[in-house]
Amino acid sequence: MIEVVRGGIVESRHRVHVAVADEGGALMASCGKPEMEVFYRSAAKPFQALPLVEDGVVERFRLTEEELALCCASHEGEPAHLAGTRSILARCGLDESSLRCGPHPPFSDREARALVRAGEEPRPVHNNCSGKHAGMLALAVAKGWDTEGYHEIDHPVQRRMLAEVSRWTGVPEARVGTAVDGCGVTCFSVPLAAMAASFARFAAAAHRGEAPARIVAAMLRYPFMVGGTGRACTEVMTRTGSRAFVKLGAEGVYGGGLPERGLGFAIKISDGSRRAVELALVRVLFALGALGEDEVDDLGRFARPRLRNTRGEEVGEMRATFALEWA
Amino acid sequence: MIEVVRGGIVESRHRVHVAVADEGGALMASCGKPEMEVFYRSAAKPFQALPLVEDGVVERFRLTEEELALCCASHEGEPAHLAGTRSILARCGLDESSLRCGPHPPFSDREARALVRAGEEPRPVHNNCSGKHAGMLALAVAKGWDTEGYHEIDHPVQRRMLAEVSRWTGVPEARVGTAVDGCGVTCFSVPLAAMAASFARFAAAAHRGEAPARIVAAMLRYPFMVGGTGRACTEVMTRTGSRAFVKLGAEGVYGGGLPERGLGFAIKISDGSRRAVELALVRVLFALGALGEDEVDDLGRFARPRLRNTRGEEVGEMRATFALEWA
Numbered sequence: 219m220i221e222v223v224r225g226g227i228v229e230s231r232h233r234v235h236v237a238v239a240d241e242g243g244a245l246m247a248s249c250g251k252p253e254m255e256v257f258y259r260s261a262a263k264p265f266q267a268l269p270l271v272e273d274g275v276v277e278r279f280r281l282t283e284e285e286l287a288l289c290c291a292s293h294e295g296e297p298a299h300l301a302g303t304r305s306i307l308a309r310c311g312l313d314e315s316s317l318r319c320g321p322h323p324p325f326s327d328r329e330a331r332a333l334v335r336a337g338e339e340p341r342p343v344h345n346n347c348s349g350k351h352a353g354m355l356a357l358a359v360a361k362g363w364d365t366e367g368y369h370e371i372d373h374p375v376q377r378r379m380l381a382e383v384s385r386w387t388g389v390p391e392a393r394v395g396t397a398v399d400g401c402g403v404t405c406f407s408v409p410l411a412a413m414a415a416s417f418a419r420f421a422a423a424a425h426r427g428e429a430p431a432r433i434v435a436a437m438l439r440y441p442f443m444v445g446g447t448g449r450a451c452t453e454v455m456t457r458t459g460s461r462a463f464v465k466l467g468a469e470g471v472y473g474g475g476l477p478e479r480g481l482g483f484a485i486k487i488s489d490g491s492r493r494a495v496e497l498a499l500v501r502v503l504f505a506l507g508a509l510g511e512d513e514v515d516d517l518g519r520f521a522r523p524r525l526r527n528t529r530g531e532e533v534g535e536m537r538a539t540f541a542l543e544w545a
Numbered sequence: 546m547i548e549v550v551r552g553g554i555v556e557s558r559h560r561v562h563v564a565v566a567d568e569g570g571a572l573m574a575s576c577g578k579p580e581m582e583v584f585y586r587s588a589a590k591p592f593q594a595l596p597l598v599e600d601g602v603v604e605r606f607r608l609t610e611e612e613l614a615l616c617c618a619s620h621e622g623e624p625a626h627l628a629g630t631r632s633i634l635a636r637c638g639l640d641e642s643s644l645r646c647g648p649h650p651p652f653s654d655r656e657a658r659a660l661v662r663a664g665e666e667p668r669p670v671h672n673n674c675s676g677k678h679a680g681m682l683a684l685a686v687a688k689g690w691d692t693e694g695y696h697e698i699d700h701p702v703q704r705r706m707l708a709e710v711s712r713w714t715g716v717p718e719a720r721v722g723t724a725v726d727g728c729g730v731t732c733f734s735v736p737l738a739a740m741a742a743s744f745a746r747f748a749a750a751a752h753r754g755e756a757p758a759r760i761v762a763a764m765l766r767y768p769f770m771v772g773g774t775g776r777a778c779t780e781v782m783t784r785t786g787s788r789a790f791v792k793l794g795a796e797g798v799y800g801g802g803l804p805e806r807g808l809g810f811a812i813k814i815s816d817g818s819r820r821a822v823e824l825a826l827v828r829v830l831f832a833l834g835a836l837g838e839d840e841v842d843d844l845g846r847f848a849r850p851r852l853r854n855t856r857g858e859e860v861g862e863m864r865a866t867f868a869l870e871w872a
Contacts, residue, residue: 224584224724224725224732225723225724225732226724227582227722228582229584229734229796229817230796230797230815230816230817231815231816233560254554255554257554257556262822318856319855319856320855320857321855331661335661335662335664336663357765368870397551397553397860398552398858399550399854399860400854400855400860401854402854402855402856402858407554435787469549469556469557470557488557488558488816489558489559489815489818489821490549490556490557490818491816491817494816505849527725527726527729528646528647528648528672528729529729531725533725534724
């Protein structure tokens with residue numbers, strides 16, 4: 219459990235599920251129900267970016283390492299993220315008008331306010347998934363596929379994404395659950411343990427210098443491009459260095475891999491809570507040795523979340539009471 | 546449970562706890578753990594407004610019925626809410642500078658954007674609890690208490706609030722849990738069943754024409770002042786008429802009473818989810834006969850919540866799988 223404590227009394231509780239797997243798919247450690255079906259949501263982005271490396275799209279359009287990191291991002295809509303998205307699109311002869319992600323205000327409060335002050339409405343480029351969408355469009359252009367409808371479930375782009383999820387999880391395509399994600403593309407569900415195994419295989423392949431190495435290197439060298447100011451992915455990967463890469467998914471999901479150890483993990487908070495999954499992530503990385511005590515301390519609000527009220531007073535805290543059980 | 550379903554697959558789950566009690570404190574129906582300790586948070590506001598009626602503050606300062614409703618509000622920060630708060634303060638010789646609630650942007654997106662466009666920072670009057678704070682200040686002035694520090698736990702205003710919670714729950718003051726709320730005043734915790742009983746007693750007293758009748762009448766006549774555009778409290782009370790009054794609390798709480806039947810209820814979502822408690826509220830009111838089928842249908846997104854993505858597409862739904870067990 220993750221407990222939310224106010225004035226010493228537990229006010230709310232979040233149920234935590236964790237699976238840790240190795241490259242062979244063996245469950246190394248767990249908490250809760252590792253067999254539960256979970257959607258990756260945005261935690262699938264490293265897998266969704268892989269075709270850009272494997273199919274030569276990075277070379278063909280000379281995508282930079284920062285742009286590759288942005289293809290794996292749930293970003294804050296900060297200037298670097300918007301510029302990167304536009305640059306990816308420009309490199310393959312497109313512009314913002316090809317993006318089919320829906321608009322939402324930048325996640326960054328500062329950028330959201332700036333947009334309002336400028337009298338502008340949010341556009342697809344501000345969508346936290348716009349980097350991924352730009353990458354999908356680059357894949358479509360490189361492959362000679364129609365860019366119109368790239369987000370639809372039967373488009374070759376989305377079929378390829380399904381194939382990647384099936385390949386890395388080992389779950390047959392017909393048994394990977396599909397639905398529509400918040401940004402309009404296909405999202406995928408598998409058992410939590412299979413999701414952990416997919417990250418273990420991706421991490422191990424990265425360690426061997428195979429195609430995932432380019433993705434993992436980009437994420438770890440440019441963690442700002444994978445999230446942005448104040449995001450857990452960015453703050454955590456700034457501290458793990460080469461020990462671990464991590465990616466948030468909507469509805470209380472995190473996935474990640476430890477390349478040097480060939481391990482992967484997946485976390486799901488039953489109720490979909492983001493505040494809980496960020497604390498759970500720090501605890502899991504600590505338990506796996508990917509973060510040391512000093513690094514955990516340094517993670518401040520992600521490691522020791524405090525409840526503050528609108529007066530700025532500390533009125534409570536969140537605490538983790540779950541532990542991994544090792545197989 | 547409240548289930549969040551995407552593409553036919555359950556993505557997230559919220560655990561629901563409900564207690565329904567009568568005036569005598571008997572548990573009439575329940576779901577989950579009616580004995581669990583819960584903070585009322587803003588669901589305490591009808592009780593916190595009662596001294597304004599009982600101690601003659603309403604008459605002394607000629608508070609209108611709309612202003613009394615606003616004292617029970619978690620409001621959207623719309624013009625009527627700001628004007629009402631300022632009016633209450635002016636009636637007792639104060640102004641915005643006496644408010645000790647912390648600032649936050651208006652809950653209303655439209656008002657929040659308008660504030661940014663005007664180049665203004667959020668002020669305490671925009672806090673969703675500013676009506677309650679204005680009421681507390683009116684009480685302090687009427688009683689001749691120092692208005693400075695009215696929000697602090699040992700101030701006579703907050704002691705009086707504790708006394709009201711103890712009185713209506715029947716829980717001795719020493720056993721009512723206290724902490725600091727999001728707006729800076731004291732908040733209270735009791736077992737869920739005791740919270741339900743407090744609403745039953747308040748509802749029954751209202752039905753007998755005692756002081757709570759003024760509070761309930763104000764909330765039901767001016768549901769907009771208790772919430773605002775698009776809020777569940779407002780939308781639900783617009784439809785229940787005299788059959789029920791309801792009040793949201795932070796961290797997944799709802800309380801309410803059925804005056805004509807002398808029943809009260811309290812709902813807590815374990816994880817603190819607002820999306821879940823709003824659906825649970827509609828289901829509980831339907832189960833108790835305070836909403837008919839047509840009224841439930843008419844409640845649209847609160848009764849049959851749909852998940853939509855940023856493209857506006859319907860990608861899933863929420864559904865309630867819990868049922869009340871009658872004692």
